[in-house]
Amino acid sequence: MSIKNQESTTAVTLDVDTGNKFAAWFAQKQNRYVLTIIGLVAICSAWALSNDTRWIYLLVYAWFGLIYGMFLQYGRFCMASAVRDLFAVGVSRMAVGVMIALCLYSLVAAVVNVSGFGTFHPQPLGLHIIIGGLIFGFGIIFTGGCASGSLYKTGEGNMGSALVILSISFSQAFFVNLGNWSDRLAPASWAASALEKDMPVELSADHGWFDLFTAGYVWDLHAATLADMLNVTQPIVRSFLANSFLVTILPASVILVLLYKFYFRKGYLRKHKIEQPEMRNHLQGIWAMIISSKNTAIAGIGLGVFAGLHVWATGALREHYDIFNFGELLEDMGYTSGLSIQGTVFDPGYWYITTQEAQWGAWVMEHMGMDMRSNIFFGLDNGIPNPLINAPGFMSIGIILGAAILALLRREFKWKLPSMETAVFALVGGALMGIGARIAMGCNIGAFFATVANGDPSGWLFLLGMVGGGYVGVKVFNLWLTWRTSQLDDGSFL
Amino acid sequence: MAIKFEQTSDGQYELDVRGYSCPHPQLYTKKALQKMSDGDELILIFDNPSSGESIQAMLDNEGNELLERKEGDGLFTWKIRKGS
Numbered sequence: 116m117s118i119k120n121q122e123s124t125t126a127v128t129l130d131v132d133t134g135n136k137f138a139a140w141f142a143q144k145q146n147r148y149v150l151t152i153i154g155l156v157a158i159c160s161a162w163a164l165s166n167d168t169r170w171i172y173l174l175v176y177a178w179f180g181l182i183y184g185m186f187l188q189y190g191r192f193c194m195a196s197a198v199r200d201l202f203a204v205g206v207s208r209m210a211v212g213v214m215i216a217l218c219l220y221s222l223v224a225a226v227v228n229v230s231g232f233g234t235f236h237p238q239p240l241g242l243h244i245i246i247g248g249l250i251f252g253f254g255i256i257f258t259g260g261c262a263s264g265s266l267y268k269t270g271e272g273n274m275g276s277a278l279v280i281l282s283i284s285f286s287q288a289f290f291v292n293l294g295n296w297s298d299r300l301a302p303a304s305w306a307a308s309a310l311e312k313d314m315p316v317e318l319s320a321d322h323g324w325f326d327l328f329t330a331g332y333v334w335d336l337h338a339a340t341l342a343d344m345l346n347v348t349q350p351i352v353r354s355f356l357a358n359s360f361l362v363t364i365l366p367a368s369v370i371l372v373l374l375y376k377f378y379f380r381k382g383y384l385r386k387h388k389i390e391q392p393e394m395r396n397h398l399q400g401i402w403a404m405i406i407s408s409k410n411t412a413i414a415g416i417g418l419g420v421f422a423g424l425h426v427w428a429t430g431a432l433r434e435h436y437d438i439f440n441f442g443e444l445l446e447d448m449g450y451t452s453g454l455s456i457q458g459t460v461f462d463p464g465y466w467y468i469t470t471q472e473a474q475w476g477a478w479v480m481e482h483m484g485m486d487m488r489s490n491i492f493f494g495l496d497n498g499i500p501n502p503l504i505n506a507p508g509f510m511s512i513g514i515i516l517g518a519a520i521l522a523l524l525r526r527e528f529k530w531k532l533p534s535m536e537t538a539v540f541a542l543v544g545g546a547l548m549g550i551g552a553r554i555a556m557g558c559n560i561g562a563f564f565a566t567v568a569n570g571d572p573s574g575w576l577f578l579l580g581m582v583g584g585g586y587v588g589v590k591v592f593n594l595w596l597t598w599r600t601s602q603l604d605d606g607s608f609l
Numbered sequence: 610m611a612i613k614f615e616q617t618s619d620g621q622y623e624l625d626v627r628g629y630s631c632p633h634p635q636l637y638t639k640k641a642l643q644k645m646s647d648g649d650e651l652i653l654i655f656d657n658p659s660s661g662e663s664i665q666a667m668l669d670n671e672g673n674e675l676l677e678r679k680e681g682d683g684l685f686t687w688k689i690r691k692g693s
Contacts (some may be wrong), residue, residue, distance in 0.1 A: 188658075207666075255631070596633075
């Protein structure tokens with residue numbers, strides 16, 4: 116046989132092998148579901164772009180959501196467990212992963228901010244952040260996941276987590292739209308301050324607890340990054356030294372050392388039979404702690420980098436379309452019914468969860484005949500767009516689908532219906548998460564992760580509150596568990 | 610769905626926490642291990658993937674040994690030996 120014929124035969128054999136392997140892969144139903152999800156995302160994206168290329172703005176949210184979902188599932192990355200597992204079972208894995216992600220996000224965000232594509236706005240600094248964090252932190256112990264964690268677990272087929280999302284959505288929508296009866300719960304000074312703001316009468320901003328809280332309290336607070344506070348103007352010093360190093364990397368490093376000292380050191384020294392540890396041993400131990408869960412560390416790196424790239428992508432699109440908010444694009448495309456009275460919609464420009472879910476809840480409630488727009492949250496700021504054109508909403512859906520893809524590929528997808536106990540925890544815990552997130556103006560992503568990574572120290576206050584709430588939550592949960600195990604028929608845990 | 614924890618034979622235990630998500634599986638595992646003696650073995654059955662990472666870290670921290678892990682179709686069956 117000539118060399119040419121031999122090459123041709125080899126190529127045919129390889130093609131047949133590849134074809135057989137694909138056929139075997141395709142024969143498994145989980146893989147077919149994965150291809151279906153990817154195909155649907157591709158077709159919907161192409162369809163949207165063929166209608167109007169400006170939908171790219173919405174699709175960027177969706178695509179980054181997919182990436183977040185995959186990393187979250189890969190690393191079982193859930194900030195609820197960062198707090199909960201520390202206090203409940205003495206495991207620092209997730210807290211370490213969060214700190215890694217935070218440092219990476221902060222460095223990429225610094226590059227993005229120096230390049231002028233930053234989209235971040237600092238949060239008003241006040242006690243409300245700690246209080247909101249406390250309520251949120253208490254709630255996450257009972258739901259089994261934070262806002263992003265519940266999304267990715269929904270993608271694993273966990274319907275208890277889907278209930279958490281449902282509860283977060285409606286509790287927020289209800290909370291920001293509290294009626295006049297709730298005025299008496301707000302201090303008179305808030306009402307007086309809100310009146311001074313001279314808001315459009317249709318918003319009734321001087322009525323309703325959340326409107327008084329927003330206009331009469333939050334708007335009077337100062338919001339700034341550390342660089343702003345220190346009046347640092349040189350872009351590199353501002354982004355890398357003040358906002359990234361001082362606000363994120365330095366505190367995160369201190370937290371890593373504390374995690375090692377209180378949660379990892381003892382087990383590490385015992386495992387390596389080190390009785391008289393030196394500094395060298397401790398440094399090796401800290402490194403061992405960082406890489407102890409490879410999946411979590413990789414997820415932390417991936418989430419940190421992609422969260423930063425997300426800021427850049429949205430910032431670049433805003434520059435390209437010469438807009439500040441997606442509402443401007445929607446208006447140009449003729450979709451005006453979901454916009455706020457300022458012509459805006461919720462459009463953070465970075466990884467953020469909860470407000471888009473509040474919009475889902477409000478959209479349903481509005482279609483049930485309720486007035487959801489005579490408040491600042493929806494009426495003035497975020498609007499209530501149809502979920503089909505809600506850009507950050509597609510980030511949440513992307514997280515669910517991305518997690519589903521990876522869970523199916525890893526054979527970890529399983530439909531799970533909640534028991535009555537889990538369902539009640541999901542609904543009550545989810546409601547607390549929703550209320551806490553609104554008081555703190557964000558969840559563990561928007562009020563902590565994105566905030567700290569972009570140089571806003573207020574995010575640490577949220578973490579402080581969340582840790583406090585989580586600690587109390589674990590104590591209460593343990594009491595419940597002790598009672599629950601005492602009720603088991605066989606008394607096996609007694 | 611109910612938690613099931615039972616002694617199957619001398620020094621052998623089984624904990625079934627299927628249907629429960631975080632933090633139930635890790636907390637019940639911790640409680641079960643507290644009830645066992647050093648060297649006893651536990652078959653742990655759960656279906657919440659994220660609990661696995663936490664349980665693995667908890668076992669490492671406390672000197673327990675993961676002897677065997679079977680995983681597939683969203684179900685995890687781990688064999689654990691309680692360390693001293």
